[in-house]
Amino acid sequence: MNFLIIDDSGVMRRIHKNILLDHKIDESNLFEAENGEIAVTIAKEKNIGLFLVDWNMPKLDGLKFVQIIRALPQYEDTPIIMITSEAAKYNVVDAISAGVTNYVVKPIKGDILWEKISRYIK
Amino acid sequence: MKAKYINPFISASMNLFKEYLGLDVESGKPYVLVDPRSLDEVSGIIGLAGETTGSVVLSFSRDTAINIISKFAGHQYQALGSDVIDGVGELINIVAGNAKKDLLDYKIVISLPGVITGSDYRIHWPENVPVISVPFSSSSGNFTLNVSLRDAE
Numbered sequence A: 001m002n003f004l005i006i007d008d009s010g011v012m013r014r015i016h017k018n019i020l021l022d023h024k025i026d027e028s029n030l031f032e033a034e035n036g037e038i039a040v041t042i043a044k045e046k047n048i049g050l051f052l053v054d055w056n057m058p059k060l061d062g063l064k065f066v067q068i069i070r071a072l073p074q075y076e077d078t079p080i081i082m083i084t085s086e087a088a089k090y091n092v093v094d095a096i097s098a099g100v101t102n103y104v105v106k107p108i109k110g111d112i113l114w115e116k117i118s119r120y121i122k
Numbered sequence B: 001m002k003a004k005y006i007n008p009f010i011s012a013s014m015n016l017f018k019e020y021l022g023l024d025v026e027s028g029k030p031y032v033l034v035d036p037r038s039l040d041e042v043s044g045i046i047g048l049a050g051e052t053t054g055s056v057v058l059s060f061s062r063d064t065a066i067n068i069i070s071k072f073a074g075h076q077y078q079a080l081g082s083d084v085i086d087g088v089g090e091l092i093n094i095v096a097g098n099a100k101k102d103l104l105d106y107k108i109v110i111s112l113p114g115v116i117t118g119s120d121y122r123i124h125w126p127e128n129v130p131v132i133s134v135p136f137s138s139s140s141g142n143f144t145l146n147v148s149l150r151d152a153e
Helices: A010-022 A036-045 A062-070 A089-098 A110-118 B003-020 B062-073 B082-102
Strands: A002-006 A030-033 A048-053 A080-084 A102-105 B025-027 B042-050 B052-060 B108-110 B114-117 B132-138 B143-151
Touching: A002 A010, A002 A036, A010 A030, A010 A110, A010 B062, A010 B082, A030 A036, A036 A048, A036 A062, A048 A062, A062 A080, A062 A089, A080 A089, A080 A110, A089 A102, A102 A110, B003 B025, B003 B052, B003 B082, B003 B132, B003 B143, B042 B062, B042 B082, B052 B062, B052 B082, B062 B082, B082 B108, B082 B114
Parallel strands: A002 A030, A002 A048, A048 A080, A080 A102
Antiparallel strands: B025 B132, B042 B052, B042 B108, B042 B114, B052 B143, B132 B143
């Protein structure tokens, strides 16, 4: 199962990547993108099983990325966890409306994030 | 500037630095920043727009930024490199995004964060609005939270 980590912060991508590596996810299954635009390209080339996506990013933000991905037949039902600092209720409503599967507010401890990720691992 | 603006940012900062990072951190008495240029060497800045507008800045000395981002990233950094600067941007992003949940009367959009380094820089704060500075002391060094917001016209 492939994972795509999408965040404009290299430090955040490293933190999320390390959580997956710590739980025996093979590095060859991990892909990274620094914005939604690059992530769409990777998603079309790889068969992604779980997306971890930030909201605020340059070029194409997480919300628009989710809308684009959900319009692709192969990703209609693929789990998408949005991991964002955006904590307002209206942000959560917008994200769920766009097709996000699970919404997580940063900062989040690694073990709690892993508990959420592990629900979707086949 | 309304007092209710500042508390959500103090709460979000305490949550990030104390609860999440586990730092022994305390906030001091807020004061009006007389010289808006008197910030520390590394400042993360984010703009707010919508029903309230302005800027929020977290400002650290070089060593404090390195110490705190090392803790945040789980990796010991030795110098003020691109990862530390990136991490400071993420800290202010988290503080601003988290504060939104307590600014219940306003619908706000936050900008992408920016990070400024150096000893002589100027931040374009909102005109005719005081900058409220909150000092924090922590086991990884001292830093300040600086907020200048007003209701949109």
